[in-house]
Amino acid sequence: MQVLELSSQRLEGAVVVAAVGDLDIVTSPQLDSCLTEARRDAASVILDLSAVDFMDTSSLAVIVGHWKKLTARGGTLALAGARYRYTKTLWITGLADRLPMFETVPEAVAACATPAEPGPGQPPGQSSE
């Protein structure tokens, strides 16, 4: 069994990237290239984390990097279905409060389809003293 399997599909205006398995330093490059491709296809990218069993800080760096690039051109990167126990790094590091997070993919798609209503996340500040 693969440590990480990724698939993507278009849903309304967004590209949904579904991750199954573990996001760690070894699999982060796979996630990175998948998100790079998704950004070429849409301004709104949704990362479905509902089947992610592990998430370390190297994958956070990848996610934040793509989120910044998308928000810089008026798009967004939203996370859907993250399970607290297995993706706790999002909460420990405070990213859960900064990135747009949704319970389910349909909720994320609905939110991304109405760009008049921005998600809860703001681009990260350059310093946190």
Next chain:
Amino acid sequence: MGAEPAADDLFRHEAAFYRDAAGYRSAVLPFVREGLDQAESVLVAVPAPAAKLIREGLDGQRAAAHGVGYADMTELGRNPGRVISAIWDFAGRYPGRPVRFVSELAWPGRSDAEIGEVAVHEAMLNLAFSAGPVRLLCPYDAGLLAPGVIADAGLTHPFLRTASGVTASAKFGPAPAGPTLSLTLPPPPAGADRLTYTTDLRAVRSFVAVRAEQAGLSPDRTADLVLAVGEVAANTVRHASARGTLLVWRTGTEIICQVSDLGQIRDPLVGRRRPPETGGLGLWVVHQVCDLVELRSGPGGTVVRMHMLLDGGPAMGGRP
């Protein structure tokens, strides 16, 4: 005299050795009052009974007006490696104001490993806050703690505070590289479970998960320990040129995971300060989720020993 600290010292790190409540009050209360008089941000992080002594000794209204903060050190400082980061967070809430911090970490009954990490932390404070403006007072129970613990506190604190004032600690020695880079750990037990790895981090994580579950660690805290070991093993992949070794064993009260590899960490404060962005967060996260972290690094490699108490402390971090 020359032995007393100058009033405008930007960084001050004092120990107070007390034997009873009266001694505690006569050392700690003047320190807190000095801070209130100078409109500093004051945080009192001590075990609950000591906090009660301090609250009762202060003029309640005045202390409240200046916003003296209290934290239960048995929770905040369960892992002493989290405390420097917590001080930065506290300071960040009051930008531009000096911070005054009462920090009692070496309460009687802590394990040898915990007491050792308290000493490491005390030395690290001198590196972390040398630029100030931070004033720290660390009370030690000289009646109940072993003489060696008191002696170590004399080595790590530049100043000692008594009822009659503050004097320089004759034994204080600046530790330029810090004990992180020089102290050795007691050897792991011969029967510890062992796994060597290169890039198969999933195998590393399931090795830990199975044993944590068998030891009776709760699912949330098992996930915390798996995350911590996963982060350290990821550092092997990132920094070390050769394979790493994982050891797992149990004591009567803890499950302990040790990751060692040939990489070398040169920043003794790594993991104790929260990096400003998402890079380099791994060891900081390890400190947030574990009950105790012992990190030693030198030219021969790096060892990180992560402890989790088995009797069901709460998982760290608030559920959303």
